[in-house]
Amino acid sequence: DQQVKQNSPSLSVQEGRISILNCDYTNSMFDYFLWYKKYPAEGPTFLISISSIKDKNEDGRFTVFLNKSAKHLSLHIVPSQPGDSAVYFCAASGLVYSGGGADGLTFGKGTHLIIQP
Amino acid sequence: DAGVTQSPTHLIKTRGQQVTLRCSPKSGHDTVSWYQQALGQGPQFIFQYYEEEERQRGNFPDRFSGHQFPNYSSELNVNALLLGDSALYLCASSLAVVSGANVLTFGAGSRLTVL
Numbered sequence A: 001d002q003q004v005k006q007n008s009p010s011l012s013v014q015e016g017r018i019s020i021l022n023c024d025y026t027n028s029m030f031d032y033f034l035w036y037k038k039y040p041a042e043g044p045t046f047l048i049s050i051s052s053i054k055d056k057n058e059d060g061r062f063t064v065f066l067n068k069s070a071k072h073l074s075l076h077i078v079p080s081q082p083g084d085s086a087v088y089f090c091a092a093s094g095l096v097y098s099g100g101g102a103d104g105l106t107f108g109k110g111t112h113l114i115i116q117p
Numbered sequence B: 001d002a003g004v005t006q007s008p009t010h011l012i013k014t015r016g017q018q019v020t021l022r023c024s025p026k027s028g029h030d031t032v033s034w035y036q037q038a039l040g041q042g043p044q045f046i047f048q049y050y051e052e053e054e055r056q057r058g059n060f061p062d063r064f065s066g067h068q069f070p071n072y073s074s075e076l077n078v079n080a081l082l083l084g085d086s087a088l089y090l091c092a093s094s095l096a097v098v099s100g101a102n103v104l105t106f107g108a109g110s111r112l113t114v115l
Helices: none
Strands: A010-014 A019-025 A032-038 A045-051 A056-059 A062-067 A072-077 A086-093 A111-116 B005-007 B010-013 B019-024 B031-037 B044-050 B053-057 B064-068 B074-078 B087-094 B110-114
Touching: A010 A019, A019 A032, A019 A086, A019 A111, A032 A062, A045 A056, A045 A062, A045 A072, A072 A086, B005 B087, B019 B087, B019 B110, B031 B074, B044 B064, B074 B087
Parallel strands: A010 A111, B010 B110
Antiparallel strands: A019 A072, A032 A045, A032 A086, A056 A062, A062 A072, A086 A111, B005 B019, B019 B074, B031 B044, B031 B087, B044 B053, B064 B074, B087 B110
């Protein structure tokens, strides 16, 4: 039972254009959504997050949109650059765990973004 | 400032053997989580350690166990290895939060191959 779904295994975008990566979730208890980027032979690195009380969060070239009613979020990268070529993971978590730390993240399978020169 | 370091980077074991993977968290972090990433899949949460105790566990059998030491470093142990345990094992550290997203810093992982 996949609670976080990234239905596009790969996406090819021309340099300078907008990249849009999509993510759907099924668990209405999720409160935070995060995007991670992963290069080969490296661990995932945090990109941007959004709380369920917001519908948009922006950080430089990266914007995440959240549509709670549709249980859908998207990551927009504008303009796309060659260094953006990587695997992007959507992840979700619940509230802070009462025992300390925070809820474990549930990841999607990832989307491989390829920026064409 | 060193990030999350994991060892070994690669290892090969045979079915039925046991393996121990090690992780040093990023400086200043007190919480360590372990994830398993099979080929073509996203990372899957195994468990999380905070204050030397297992605080939360994902859907993994008891063959997977762990430990956190007073210096916050951690070990992941897997007993009675199966072929299906072949994966990249990612360690992630974070600072315990009272609210907000669980922003993790990941290591590069330990690639385990079970033959």
